[in-house]
Amino acid sequence: MEQHPHEPLARLSVALRSAGVRPDFPSPDRWELLLDPAVFRGWVEQRCAGHVGRVRIAGPLDRRLAVVERTDGRWVVADLSGQPHRSRAWPAWTREQLILEDPASWLSLAHLDERAVWRLSRPSALLAALYHPETFPLPRFPLGISTVARAARDTLLGTVALADMQLGLSLDGLVARIDGDRPDILGVSATFGQYDLLVELLESVYAQDDPPLVVAGGSLTLRVERVLLDRFPSLLVARAGGEATIGALLAHWHGDCGLDDVPGLGYAGAPRGGGLAVGRRRTAKPVTRDVTADVVPELDLLPATFDRHGVAQLETSRGCTSYCSFCPRDHKGSWVGAGTGRLPWLLGELSAVFERYPQVSRTLYLVDEEFLGRAPDATSRALELASLLHRAGFGWESSCRVDQVVDPDQSHGWHVERAEMWRALVARGLRRMLFGVESGVDSILDRFAKDTTGEQNLLAVRTLSALGVPTRFTYITFDPLMTLDELKATHAFQGRTDLLLAPQPDLSPAEVVRGVRDARFAAAAGTGQPFYQGISYLLVSMECLIGAAYTRRVQQAGLAGAVTPSMGRVEARYADWRIGVAASWAQRWVDRHFALDYTFKSLEKVLDGAPRRQVREARGVLKDASYTVLGDLITELDTRPLHRDPTAEAILDVRIWQRIENRLALLRGVLAAAVHDLLPVFGREHAALLVTEHRRWSAAGGWTLINAADACAS
Numbered sequence: 001m002e003q004h005p006h007e008p009l010a011r012l013s014v015a016l017r018s019a020g021v022r023p024d025f026p027s028p029d030r031w032e033l034l035l036d037p038a039v040f041r042g043w044v045e046q047r048c049a050g051h052v053g054r055v056r057i058a059g060p061l062d063r064r065l066a067v068v069e070r071t072d073g074r075w076v077v078a079d080l081s082g083q084p085h086r087s088r089a090w091p092a093w094t095r096e097q098l099i100l101e102d103p104a105s106w107l108s109l110a111h112l113d114e115r116a117v118w119r120l121s122r123p124s125a126l127l128a129a130l131y132h133p134e135t136f137p138l139p140r141f142p143l144g145i146s147t148v149a150r151a152a153r154d155t156l157l158g159t160v161a162l163a164d165m166q167l168g169l170s171l172d173g174l175v176a177r178i179d180g181d182r183p184d185i186l187g188v189s190a191t192f193g194q195y196d197l198l199v200e201l202l203e204s205v206y207a208q209d210d211p212p213l214v215v216a217g218g219s220l221t222l223r224v225e226r227v228l229l230d231r232f233p234s235l236l237v238a239r240a241g242g243e244a245t246i247g248a249l250l251a252h253w254h255g256d257c258g259l260d261d262v263p264g265l266g267y268a269g270a271p272r273g274g275g276l277a278v279g280r281r282r283t284a285k286p287v288t289r290d291v292t293a294d295v296v297p298e299l300d301l302l303p304a305t306f307d308r309h310g311v312a313q314l315e316t317s318r319g320c321t322s323y324c325s326f327c328p329r330d331h332k333g334s335w336v337g338a339g340t341g342r343l344p345w346l347l348g349e350l351s352a353v354f355e356r357y358p359q360v361s362r363t364l365y366l367v368d369e370e371f372l373g374r375a376p377d378a379t380s381r382a383l384e385l386a387s388l389l390h391r392a393g394f395g396w397e398s399s400c401r402v403d404q405v406v407d408p409d410q411s412h413g414w415h416v417e418r419a420e421m422w423r424a425l426v427a428r429g430l431r432r433m434l435f436g437v438e439s440g441v442d443s444i445l446d447r448f449a450k451d452t453t454g455e456q457n458l459l460a461v462r463t464l465s466a467l468g469v470p471t472r473f474t475y476i477t478f479d480p481l482m483t484l485d486e487l488k489a490t491h492a493f494q495g496r497t498d499l500l501l502a503p504q505p506d507l508s509p510a511e512v513v514r515g516v517r518d519a520r521f522a523a524a525a526g527t528g529q530p531f532y533q534g535i536s537y538l539l540v541s542m543e544c545l546i547g548a549a550y551t552r553r554v555q556q557a558g559l560a561g562a563v564t565p566s567m568g569r570v571e572a573r574y575a576d577w578r579i580g581v582a583a584s585w586a587q588r589w590v591d592r593h594f595a596l597d598y599t600f601k602s603l604e605k606v607l608d609g610a611p612r613r614q615v616r617e618a619r620g621v622l623k624d625a626s627y628t629v630l631g632d633l634i635t636e637l638d639t640r641p642l643h644r645d646p647t648a649e650a651i652l653d654v655r656i657w658q659r660i661e662n663r664l665a666l667l668r669g670v671l672a673a674a675v676h677d678l679l680p681v682f683g684r685e686h687a688a689l690l691v692t693e694h695r696r697w698s699a700a701g702g703w704t705l706i707n708a709a710d711a712c713a714s
């Protein structure tokens with residue numbers, strides 16, 4: 001037991017020999033073996049049959065444990081990371097049930113009693129992510145269930161498998177898998193727009209004999225907790241990130257604790273039958289946030305995500321520093337930066353997978369709500385993170401608030417320091433940063449509680465573009481409480497050509513900070529490009545999400561309608577009926593193009609260089625058309641009286657419909673040419689995907705809504 005080979009698979013070979021496998025046994029050669037414990041266990045069981053007894057694989061990827069029974073009844077326990085066993089934070093349950101002979105080594109003989117073998121074996125948990133393929137054609141690495149899986153594996157209790165509908169699994173397929181695998185615990189992650197899938201899944205699962213313990217999480221679930229618990233009284237709802245909840249839930253399955261001890265859990269009555277329903281919703285312990293915790297996912301599903309042309313996602317912080325009125329904050333919490341201790345290791349693991357997919361752009365999408373945060377070390381932390389990513393050979397993207405660039409409460413020196421930081425971040429691999437501008441009109445920004453002004457947004461866009469920071473911006477064009485004057489001001493702001501400036505690499509950060517505040521400088525440095533070309537999705541309408549302050553204002557104004565649990569939102573009428581009609585048509589316009597636009601966006605993510613630029617240009621065609629439609633809408637609704645009457649409404653509806661049909665006819669021709677020009681720059685699979693989506697878009701008729709928007713970007 002003295003050998004210390006360097007690679008996990010080499011260590012596995014050593015461990016298997018210690019367990020009784022003959023010395024000439026070939027070393028495992030499947031690089032992806034370590035990523036999925038079930039595949040790993042199956043491989044060892046099959047290859048070593050007859051030489052070893054039972055096999056269990058436990059622990060997260062960075063501390064994977066192989067636990068192999070010898071024919072003499074003792075066990076070999078190998079920490080494949082090579083770290084000594086005693087450096088692991090062993091869960092309390094192992095104390096008397098798993099006794100290591102040599103805790104100072106990564107490899108030890110051990111005595112396991114049957115209770116330990118049982119705990120290493122059960123419960124079996126299946127964590128599933130839902131997905132509507134027609135809405136989002138290309139997958140994103142399922143970060144939520146992957147970080148929850150790590151927390152579950154950290155407990156060394158049972159087994160955890162992952163299933164993601166993005167990866168070719170239909171809802172029927174998922175139900176069949178649950179029926180076949182009979183997991184003890186089913187975890188489901190559902191986000192906005194997936195209520196129908198969630199309900200269908202829960203109905204199928206609860207119709208089974210002896211259904212599993214089901215826990216649902218994700219941004220949608222929290223918004224519709226009451227509706228779900230009324231309909232599925234046995235359901236458990238994970239209210240926070242899910243990591244703390246799953247660990248305690250596994251312990252609860254073994255009878256170690258009651259549901260009341262499971263953090264962040266909402267539920268109604270007795271969850272597994274047999275008890276009395278209490279008739280009210282319960283919330284057990286609140287989640288205590290561990291501010292130093294690394295947010296590290298398991299990587300079981302990363303190769304399959306790349307197989308389907310998807311992208312890799314990570315988180316370096318959770319929560320947000322702000323309280324925008326349209327953003328329900330309870331599931332997000334205050335901003336907390338994740339620890340970076342394990343990031344170098346994680347980047348190494350990611351690199352190993354990326355190297356198998358040389359056609360995939362080495363870009364990581366950091367899905368933080370607010371990348372920087374407000375801690376005193378925000379700048380140095382961001383630079384350190386960027387350096388780690390850059391040294392590992394990755395480009396990266398994330399989201400951030402505008403006041404991390406321009407803040408009227410801060411000094412000139414602060415702005416210069418920030419300008420230096422932004423340039424340094426670009427030099428360290430920042431590929432693009434998303435800013436939630438949301439409006440350029442002060443009265444709207446006040447209503448949104450963005451804590452920013454139009455002038456601030458203008459200066460931030462100028463600063464970022466002059467510094468050469470690649471950006472995209474989100475913008476809420478319509479909101480139910482807006483006036484026609486505000487809509488006109490919105491249109492004007494989006495069309496301004498003095499915001500997006502040409503990069504000024506020869507100017508110092510201080511000169512840029514000064515220059516952007518000077519109209520003559522802005523005029524001279526302008527690209528002539530309208531601001532809307534930098535906006536991710538144009539013509540977006542406000543979603544009145546359940547629990548948001550804005551939604552309460554809508555309710556107070558008597559404009560609220562039905563609650564739609566599918567989106568976790570409240571329907572809202574517009575204070576100005578004409579804007580309501582325009583917003584409805586704008587949404588139909590957005591929805592008509594959403595899948596195609598999302599395909600462009602997804603292709604942009606997985607490409608580099610000239611092909612990526614050309615995809616952006618194709619998206620620009622859509623943006624030009626959308627902005628023209630906004631102008632058309634304003635022209636039309638300006639001709640109708642503020643006083644609502646059915647005839648005026650019908651006329652407005654028809655006139656907008658005619659205008660939009662005309663715009664669509666023009667767009668068809670321009671887009672067909674753009675797609676035709678793009679195809680030669682793509683590989684076969686990307687070209688096929690674009691052709692399919694373009695055909696689907698061309699063949700679509702009518703104007704329907706797809707309910708696909710998310711809460712907010714930043």
Ligand code: SF4
Nearest residue numbers: 320322324327712714
């Ligand atoms: S909208 Fe973005 S910036 Fe505003 S509170 Fe929500 S996450 Fe934070």
